[in-house]
Amino acid sequence: MNNLVSSLIQGNKRACAKLITLVENELDGYEEVLKEVYKxxxxxxxxxxxxxxxxxxxxxxxxxxxxxxxxxxxxxxxxxxxxxxxxxxxxxxxxxxxxxxxxxxxxxxxxxxxxxxxxxxxxxxxxxxxxxxxxxxxxxxxxxxxxxxxxxxxxxxxxxxxxxxxxxxxxxxxxxxxxxxxxxxxxxxxxxxxxxxxxxxxxxxxxxxxxxxxxxxxxxxxxxxxxxxxxxxxxxxxxxxxxxxxxxKEIDNKRLDRNKLEVKEIVHKRIEKLVAQVEAKEDIDTLLNKTITKECDPYTIGQKIFESVVK
CATH class of the missing domain: 3.40.50.300 (P-loop containing nucleotide triphosphate hydrolases)
Structure with missing residues (x-):
C-alpha cells in the first residue's frame, strides 16, 4: 500500500486509479491510505x-x-x-x-x-x-x-x-x-x-x-x-x-468548515457500522414484527439499539 501512495505522489496515473477504487469501495486499509495521503x-x-x-x-x-x-x-x-x-x-x-x-x-x-x-x-x-x-x-x-x-x-x-x-x-x-x-x-x-x-x-x-x-x-x-x-x-x-x-483569507474558513463536516461524517459512518453490527446480533426482525401487532413500538426498539451501541 505504501508503494501505491509513493507512486501516487510521483504522479503515477495507475496508482491514482487504484487508490480511488480502494477508497470508493472501502477496502481493507483505505483509512490508513487516506491518513498518509492527507499530508x-x-x-x-x-x-x-x-x-x-x-x-x-x-x-x-x-x-x-x-x-x-x-x-x-x-x-x-x-x-x-x-x-x-x-x-x-x-x-x-x-x-x-x-x-x-x-x-x-x-x-x-x-x-x-x-x-x-x-x-x-x-x-x-x-x-x-x-x-x-x-x-x-x-x-x-x-x-x-x-x-x-x-x-x-x-x-x-x-x-x-x-x-x-x-x-x-x-x-x-x-x-x-x-x-x-x-x-x-x-x-x-x-x-x-x-x-x-x-x-x-x-x-x-x-x-x-x-x-x-x-x-x-x-x-x-x-x-x-x-x-x-x-x-x-x-x-x-x-x-x-x-x-x-x-x-x-476566506479560503481558510471554507476549508476549515469542510474539515469539520468531514469529521462529523466520519463519526456518523462509524456509528452506522456499529448500529448494523447490533442489528445483526439482535433479533430486530422479531421486534419489528411486533410493531405491526402493537406489542412493541419503534421508539423502544430504537432505544434498545442505542443502548447496545453505547455499551
Missing part, C-alpha cells in the same frame, strides 16, 4: 459544476478543462452519475462526453455513481479529491449529478461553485427558489443561442439584488459550451472568485 494535500483548487439535468454540465466541464490545459495545468475531473436503485449500477455517461480529454496524460477523469448518497455527490467524493490533490492536480472539477433544487452538498466540497443554468426551465419564480440557487459563486446561462437566455440572466441578476451586503457578488455570464463561446468569461469569473478567497 500531501492542500494544493489543488476545487471547482464544483452543478445545475439541472440537461444544462450541459459535462460539455462545460470539458471546455473549462481544455482551456486550463492550454495553460499547462494538471486537471482532475470527478463526474458523478445517478445510481440505479434496483441494480446499483450507473451509466457513467459523463465520461463518454469527455472522451478526447481522457487521452491527455495530464487529465485524470473518474466517473462515480452516487450509490444512494443524496445531495448530488458520491459518498467517496471527498476521499477521491484528496487522492487527486496528492496526485498533483492544479484544479479538480466536481460535476454533480444534476438532481434538482436540493443538490447542495457541492458547496461543502468545492472552493468555487459554478451554477450552470439554461433558458426555458420555468417561470420567473424558478430563479429565486431556495436551495441550489443560493450556493453558487459563479452563474452561467448556457445554451445562450436559445430563446430566453438574456431573460434568464436578468432573472438571476434580480435574484442576486435581494441581498445587498455581498462580499463577493456572484458574476453572471452567457455561454454556448458546444462551440466554446463564453467559456473564457466563465473561467475569468472563477479565477476572480479564487483571488477574492485568497486575498480575504
Amino acid at each position: 500531501h494535500t492542500g494544493n489543488a483548487y476545487i471547482i464544483g459544476i452543478t445545475g439541472p439535468p440537461g444544462a450541459g454540465k459535462s460539455t462545460f466541464t470539458d471546455k473549462l478543462a481544455k482551456t486550463l490545459r492550454q495553460e499547462d495545468k494538471k486537471i482532475g475531473i470527478i463526474a458523478i452519475d445517478p445510481t440505479s436503485p434496483f441494480t446499483k449500477g450507473a451509466i457513467l455517461g459523463d465520461r463518454i462526453r469527455m472522451n478526447d480529454l481522457s487521452l491527455d496524460k495530464n487529465v485524470f477523469i473518474r466517473s462515480m455513481g452516487t450509490r444512494g448518497s443524496l445531495g448530488g455527490l458520491s459518498g467517496a467524493t471527498q476521499a477521491a479529491i484528496k487522492i487527486l490533490d496528492a496526485y498533483g492536480c492544479d484544479y479538480i472539477f466536481i460535476e454533480t449529478v444534476g438532481v434538482g433544487q436540493s443538490e447542495v452538498d457541492i458547496v461543502k466540497t468545492a472552493d468555487t461553485t459554478v451554477m450552470v443554468m439554461v433558458p426555458g426551465l420555468g417561470d420567473d419564480i424558478q430563479a429565486i427558489k431556495a436551495g441550489v440557487m443560493e450556493i453558487a459563486d459563479v452563474f452561467v446561462v448556457n445554451k445562450a443561442d436559445k430563446d430566453g437566455a438574456k431573460k434568464t440572466l436578468i432573472e438571476i441578476d434580480m435574484m442576486l439584488d435581494f441581498k445587498k451586503d455581498w462580499d463577493f457578488r456572484p458574476p453572471i455570464s452567457l455561454a454556448i459550451s458546444e462551440n466554446g463561446q463564453g467559456v473564457n468569461d466563465v473561467l475569468n469569473n472563477i479565477l476572480s472568485h479564487k483571488k477574492y478567497l485568497h486575498e480575504s
Whole structure:
C-alpha cells in the first residue's frame, strides 16, 4: 500500500486509479491510505459544476478543462452519475462526453455513481479529491449529478461553485427558489443561442439584488459550451472568485468548515457500522414484527439499539 501512495505522489496515473477504487469501495486499509495521503494535500483548487439535468454540465466541464490545459495545468475531473436503485449500477455517461480529454496524460477523469448518497455527490467524493490533490492536480472539477433544487452538498466540497443554468426551465419564480440557487459563486446561462437566455440572466441578476451586503457578488455570464463561446468569461469569473478567497483569507474558513463536516461524517459512518453490527446480533426482525401487532413500538426498539451501541 505504501508503494501505491509513493507512486501516487510521483504522479503515477495507475496508482491514482487504484487508490480511488480502494477508497470508493472501502477496502481493507483505505483509512490508513487516506491518513498518509492527507499530508500531501492542500494544493489543488476545487471547482464544483452543478445545475439541472440537461444544462450541459459535462460539455462545460470539458471546455473549462481544455482551456486550463492550454495553460499547462494538471486537471482532475470527478463526474458523478445517478445510481440505479434496483441494480446499483450507473451509466457513467459523463465520461463518454469527455472522451478526447481522457487521452491527455495530464487529465485524470473518474466517473462515480452516487450509490444512494443524496445531495448530488458520491459518498467517496471527498476521499477521491484528496487522492487527486496528492496526485498533483492544479484544479479538480466536481460535476454533480444534476438532481434538482436540493443538490447542495457541492458547496461543502468545492472552493468555487459554478451554477450552470439554461433558458426555458420555468417561470420567473424558478430563479429565486431556495436551495441550489443560493450556493453558487459563479452563474452561467448556457445554451445562450436559445430563446430566453438574456431573460434568464436578468432573472438571476434580480435574484442576486435581494441581498445587498455581498462580499463577493456572484458574476453572471452567457455561454454556448458546444462551440466554446463564453467559456473564457466563465473561467475569468472563477479565477476572480479564487483571488477574492485568497486575498480575504476566506479560503481558510471554507476549508476549515469542510474539515469539520468531514469529521462529523466520519463519526456518523462509524456509528452506522456499529448500529448494523447490533442489528445483526439482535433479533430486530422479531421486534419489528411486533410493531405491526402493537406489542412493541419503534421508539423502544430504537432505544434498545442505542443502548447496545453505547455499551
